[in-house]
Amino acid sequence: xxxxxxxxxxxxxxxxxxxxxxxxxxxxxxxxxxxxxxxxxxxxxxxxxxxxxxxxxxxxxxxxxxxxxxxxxxxxxxxxxxxxxxxxxxxxxxxxxxxxxxxxxxxxxxxxxxxxxxxxxxxxxxxxxxxxxxxxxxxxxxxxxxxxxxxxxxxxxxxxxxxxxxxxxxxxxxxxxxxxxxxxxxxxxxxxxxxxxxxxxxxxxxxxxxxxxxxxxxxxxxxxxxxxxxxxxxxxxxxxxxxxxxxxxxxxxxxxxxxxxxxxxxxxxxxxxxxxxxxxxxxxxxxxxxxxxxxxxxxxxxxxxxxxxxxxxxxxxxxxxxxxxxxxxxxxxxxxxxxxxxxxxxxxxxxxxxxxxxxxxxxxxxxxxxxxxxxxxxxxxxxxxx
Numbered sequence: 001x002x003x004x005x006x007x008x009x010x011x012x013x014x015x016x017x018x019x020x021x022x023x024x025x026x027x028x029x030x031x032x033x034x035x036x037x038x039x040x041x042x043x044x045x046x047x048x049x050x051x052x053x054x055x056x057x058x059x060x061x062x063x064x065x066x067x068x069x070x071x072x073x074x075x076x077x078x079x080x081x082x083x084x085x086x087x088x089x090x091x092x093x094x095x096x097x098x099x100x101x102x103x104x105x106x107x108x109x110x111x112x113x114x115x116x117x118x119x120x121x122x123x124x125x126x127x128x129x130x131x132x133x134x135x136x137x138x139x140x141x142x143x144x145x146x147x148x149x150x151x152x153x154x155x156x157x158x159x160x161x162x163x164x165x166x167x168x169x170x171x172x173x174x175x176x177x178x179x180x181x182x183x184x185x186x187x188x189x190x191x192x193x194x195x196x197x198x199x200x201x202x203x204x205x206x207x208x209x210x211x212x213x214x215x216x217x218x219x220x221x222x223x224x225x226x227x228x229x230x231x232x233x234x235x236x237x238x239x240x241x242x243x244x245x246x247x248x249x250x251x252x253x254x255x256x257x258x259x260x261x262x263x264x265x266x267x268x269x270x271x272x273x274x275x276x277x278x279x280x281x282x283x284x285x286x287x288x289x290x291x292x293x294x295x296x297x298x299x300x301x302x303x304x305x306x307x308x309x310x311x312x313x314x315x316x317x318x319x320x321x322x323x324x325x326x327x328x329x330x331x332x333x334x335x336x337x338x339x340x341x342x343x344x345x346x347x348x349x350x351x352x353x354x355x356x357x358x359x360x361x362x363x364x365x366x367x368x369x370x371x372x373x374x375x376x377x378x379x380x381x382x383x384x385x386x
Contacts, residue, residue, distance in 0.1 A: 032047075032264055296315075
């Protein structure tokens with residue numbers, strides 16, 4: 001019998017009920033949801049199992065790989081350095097990373113890396129699978145690469161390269177990797193579980209990620225991967241990756257900052273709870289309110305050259321778009337990032353709300369059968385605020 005553990009303020013009972021139905025009606029195996037309102041944690045629920053055999057219960061401190069939900073943490077780190085005067089988002093990337101100037105990229109500003117406008121979503125030469133775990137190989141290939149389009153002329157999702165591009169700028173400016181910066185400056189002070197590079201001693205807390213069930217109709221991936229040599233195909237297939245890679249110690253230990261963050265719903269919601277309150281929570285300040293306001297101004301919107309559907313981005317964070325990928329409520333200034341398979345974290349500064357949901361059961365929604373897990377939780381959350 002399914003048991004939902006944790007706590008839920010009576011005002012948010014609808015969220016707990018929607019979470020329960022995610023297991024009984026929408027395919028969840030193990031998951032957690034967390035909602036902060038004005039700094040108070042009012043929903044913190046988890047349930048199900050952390051493994052495919054359903055022998056290991058999901059617990060309060062279970063973490064899971066959350067794919068592109070990681071990108072929001074990388075953006076936060078970049079904005080913290082910018083606020084401190086160490087990084088100029090409008091300066092050429094080559095100011096901080098001289099090798100990047102190759103192949104006529106000398107004028108690309110840092111801002112375009114964050115807003116997916118740099119034209120570098122994919123690496124052209126075929127790389128071996130092990131290159132994904134080799135920071136120098138990835139950043140060296142990107143430094144040598146010629147953009148796929150005139151930088152700044154359009155946007156396209158830098159699914160994997162985003163983390164290496166922005167992460168290398170962070171490393172050049174600060175001296176620390178993005179995972180170390182996140183730990184030292186964000187999650188450590190906030191006491192929030194979000195790792196880019198999981199320490200070996202907590203490896204046992206990681207849930208097993210389960211592949212999506214076979215869809216009954218074509219999905220977005222059929223479109224994106226139809227031509228392996230296209231920019232879309234190269235974005236997701238170079239370096240090549242196996243479906244079970246995400247469950248290896250090598251994946252958890254590495255820093256692949258666009259795609260391999262590990263967190264709990266509580267961890268990601270806590271970071272966004274701080275950003276929803278003007279950048280501060282429990283006497284830990286991450287950013288000033290004015291910095292957040294600048295960070296969430298739309299930079300890219302419309303048809304995505306890689307995903308082939310509309311997306312909308314601020315400077316590193318994803319923004320809501322009707323009918324788009326980011327189901328994050330009605331807040332006009334809501335920002336954050338979803339991850340492939342179902343996870344999400346976001347902040348709504350107007351409602352002073354931080355939200356996190358993580359799951360180990362990947363689902364690929366289709367036009368007729370969309371993945372409604374996040375949408376149901378978000379709808380119940382905002383219904384409680386009325």
